[in-house]
Amino acid sequence: MTPEQQALLHKAQRSLEASxxxxxxxxxxxxxxxxxxxxxxxxxxxxxxxxSEMPKR
Structure with missing residues (x-):
């Protein structure tokens, strides 16, 4: 998982906590x-x- 994806996941977790x-x-x-x-x-x-997993052309 990239750092960007980890940051997004953290944001999603915080939204669930807020919910x-x-x-x-x-x-x-x-x-x-x-x-x-x-x-x-x-x-x-x-x-x-x-x-990110798709083959590059």
Whole structure:
């Protein structure tokens, strides 16, 4: 995993933590937003991994 991908993963983990805190406080709509953002960042990491493993032409 590249340093850029590690930074993105850390960002996604922090978003999930924020989402959990928001759920505990009863802010469900905002928690969903944070969880969605975390999923989007993790999908970006998977896509970057896929691109880095593709054969170069």
């Amino acid at each position: 959990q805190n928001l759920i505990e406080q009863g802010f469900y709509e905002f928690a969903v937003s944070r969880a969605y953002y975390a999923m989007l960042v993790q999908t970006t990491i998977l896509f970057l991994n896929y691109l």
